[in-house]
Every structure is written in C-alpha cells, then in structure tokens.
Amino acid sequence: MNKKIKTLIIASILVLIFFGLIQAYLINNTYQIKKDGFINETRKSISRMDDYSPVLDSVNDVWQDYFITLLESYNDNVGRVDTLSFGDKKLKQEELISKLLLKTDSINEGYKQLYSRELAKKNLDLDLKFQKRVKRIIIKDSLYEDTIFDDTGEEMFHLIGDEFSLEEGHKVSSSLWITQNDYVVGEGENKEGRHFDIEFVTQDYMNIDGWKKIVILRMIGVFVMAFLLLLFVFGLLYYSIKNLIKQKKITDVKTDFINNITHELKTPLATMGLATKMLRKEEVLENSAMIHSTIGTIERQNKRLQKLIDQVMDNSMGYQEIELKKEPVLIEEFLNSILDDFLLSVKEKDVVLTRKIKIVSQNISLDKFYITTAVLNLLENAVKYNEKEHILIDFEAKILDGNQLQIIVNDNGIGISAEEQKNLFEKFYRVDNKDIHNVKGLGLGLYYTNQIIKAHHGVLKVKSKQGKGATFTFEIPVNKNLKTNMEE
Ligand code: ADP
DSSP: OOHHHHHHHHHHHHHHHHHHHHHHHHHHHHHHHHHHHHHHHHHHHHTTHHHHOHHHHHHHHHHHHHHHHHHHHHHHHHTOSSSOOOSSHHHHHHHHHHHHHHHHHHHHHHHHHHHHHHHHTTTOOSOEEEEEEEEEEEEEOSSOEEEEEETTTSOOEEEEEOOOOGGGOEEEEEEEEEEEEEEEESOGGGOEEEEEEEEEEEEEEEEETTHHHHHHHHTHHHHHHHHHHHHHHHHHHHHHHHHHHHHHHHHHHHHHHHHHHHHHHHHHHHHHHHHHHHHTSHHHHTOHHHHHHHHHHHHHHHHHHHHHHHHHHHHTOOTTTOOOOOEEEEHHHHHHHHHHHHHHHTTTSOEEEEEEEOOOSOEEEEOHHHHHHHHHHHHHHHHHTOOOSSEEEEEEEEEETTTEEEEEEEEOSOOOOHHHHTTTTSTTOOOOOSSSOSOOOOSOHHHHHHHHHHHTTOEEEEEEOTTSOEEEEEEEEOSSSOOOOOOO
C-alpha cells in the first residue's frame, strides 16, 4: 500500500481515538451533571420532610424528650451540684448514647412506616430509604461545655430510619436541635435549680435503589447521539479511505495498461520502421524479391497492430454492448472443435488436455463466436500462467439441473491468491506475477470473458489458491430439459 495512504489510515485511526476520548470525557461530564441534577432534585423533594410533617416530628419529639430525661437523671446520678459534669466521660457518654439508641430502636419500625407513608404522598416513584445519623452532641452550662459525641475522628452513627452505610447514601440535609433545659435537683434545703443547653446535630441521608440505572436511562439520548456520531465519523473516514484506495488501484491499473499496450505496440512499429528504411535502400529497390518480402513484413506488422487495436476495442466492450447471434449448436462437436484448435495453437508446449464432455447430441442455443472466445481465453490463460513443464488442463462440460450449461477449465498453474481473485474480472486488471516472466497481456481477457458470459445471462467463477492451480467455471442458462450424459 502507498505510504501516503498508510499515513492517512494511521492519522484517521488517531483522530477516531481522539474523537472517542473527547466523547467519553463529555459523556462522563454529562453523567456527573445528570447525576447531580437527579440527586439534588430528589434531595429537594424530601429535604426536612420529618420537620415539616407533624407525624414524623412527633416521633422525633419522643426520642428528644427521652434524651433530655436521660441527661437529667444522668447528671443527678453523678451527684455534682455546682457544675455540669458527667463523671467518667468515656463510659458515661457511651452509656448515654446506647440508652438513646435503645429508645430509637424501639420506635424505629413505626418511624419507618410513617416515613414511607409521607414519602408516598410525594409521588416520587423511587425505591428510597432514609436515615438520620448523629454528627455532634454537646451539653453546656454557663461554665462548662461537654462534648458527648463529635464525628471528627469517629464516624457518624445511625440514629433512626433505614440501615445503610454512608457510601450507599447521599446526604440530604443537616439539622441542628438546640434546646435549653431547666430542672431541679435535691430536696428540701438542698433543692437547687439547674440549667443546661443541648446542641444536637444530625444529618439526614437517603439511599435510592438503582439510581445509576435511572441516571443512565435519562442519558440514553446522549448515548445514542454520541454513538451515531462516532459511527458516522468512522463511516465517513472508512468510505473516504476505501474510495481513495480504489481510485489508486484504478490509476495503477490504467498506468499498467498504458505500459503494456506501449510495450505491445513498440515491436511492430519498430519492425515497420526498419522495413520502410530498407525500402529506401537502392539494393533493395533493385531486388523485387526483397521488395515483396519487406512489404510482406510491413503487412504482417500492420495486421498485428490492427489486431491489437481490435482486441482493445472489442475486448473493452461491456455486456450490454455485446450483440449475441444465438443459434442452436451441437455442443459436443462445437466444444471439441474449440479444444482441437486450441491444442494446435499450443503444440510447441507439453500440454495434456483431459476432456470430460458429458453432453452427447444436444443442441444448445448460444453465440458460437463469443463462446469460442470465452473458452479460448480460459484455455490460453491456463497455459500462459503456468510454469510447469507438463501443463495439465482438465476441461469439463455438463448440464446442471437440466437448464444450465456448465464449463469448467482447471489447470495446474501458478494459481491466484484470494485477494487477487476479488479484482480478477475487472477491466485492465493484471496480477503482479513477479515470478513468472515475459507473460504479455492487457488485463482484458477475463474481463471480456465475464462480459460474454453475462451477456448470455450466466456467471463466471474462479476457485484457486496461490501455487495450487486455478479452476474457472462458467454457467449459462440454456433451453430447458437437457440432460448430462453420465458416460464419459
Ligand atoms: P491478461 O492475461 O491479459 O493479463 P486476463 O484478464 O486474461 O488478462 O487475466 C488477468 C490476470 O489474471 C492475469 O494477469 C493473471 O495474473 C491472472 N490469471 C488469469 N488466468 C489465470 C490462471 N489460469 N492461472 C493463474 N492466473 C491467472
């Protein structure tokens, strides 16, 4: 393949990869935007739902009231009157939290049911779970501040709602519950009023089952467009390169043809030039025998030139231009006469022709002239493209299905690669047979044969492997109800 075309192919592949990467980047960006949009949209719908819904709010009141009571008795138990202190903090804090969690556990089922009911009112059509996690609990009085829990370093813990991990959820909102509390400790003279503030920070999380699928489904249009665009660019590049290669091939084939025809024309022209020069010579002019012989040479070369030009003109005809003169032909006789003439033309070579004509005494309507040309082209190629000392050709003729004349020409020649077979019937196409020297041709023989067979509404096929000989088969429809005679 031409270097320029190779560079173009590599450049196109790189452009495609680059284009694909840009598409992937844009799709990823769109995915992020769509995802954020979807999550925000859902978040907005359910944000602070438990604050705004009186039923859910009343459930929150239950654990909040309980927490306050816990704190009172907790502080009381410690027995400190002057400050708010929680004794051995670690143990006490854990105890406080675990007691609170026991409470939320006991009301959780009811809370979840109520939450689902409230959610249903939003008509979100999503499989959504909700939970509250505790972020911070700080208790303060006028002098001291006591951090019961802070999530810096520790993970927020689940307070109420559905169970799912933080990675599976999306944050909905934060809530800050601040309350001031006054209460009395001791009795009689020891009676004393106490006051403390609670700062309780929670965070709400939601878990949407199959959210990725939902987002991807929302992007289906983008995917389809991106895919079609990529396919279009790929198709465009593929088509352009394919066309370019085809054009290049046509140009090569035409150049080859011009080289071949120039080569073919040179010899007769040079001979004619020499002959005319000779005719100017005195000694030739005085010798009538020499004049005749030289004129004979000029005539022969002229005929050769004429034949060459006719060959190019005729063999370039398309099947629509071929005018058939069909006549009933006794096929066995007709084919044998072609084979006999052919054998005469190659008698200097060691050609062994095996005939398997399985049609006896049958009249078939065809154009004798054109079919002779087609068969001879195949037979001549079987000799031309053969390097063997003993050239073996099998010729077979039979009737298929009672209405098809099938002719097979098989040889033991150089064969044709599968790649070359694709173009074999194209005008001017010649295989670059580097190993086989001095084989002249214009690349018209098989083209013309194919056109002749097409004009007969038939097909020409080739089967071959490089170095393993070739089999050319043509089938043409003939008058119905003919039989192959199985005796050979
Ligand atoms: P030409 O013989 O003038 O080159 P053809 O159209 O008859 O043109 O053949 C085209 C090409 O097909 C040839 O160049 C040759 O390489 C290949 N070819 C044709 N017949 C045979 C064959 N029997 N065995 C191998 N190659 C063949």
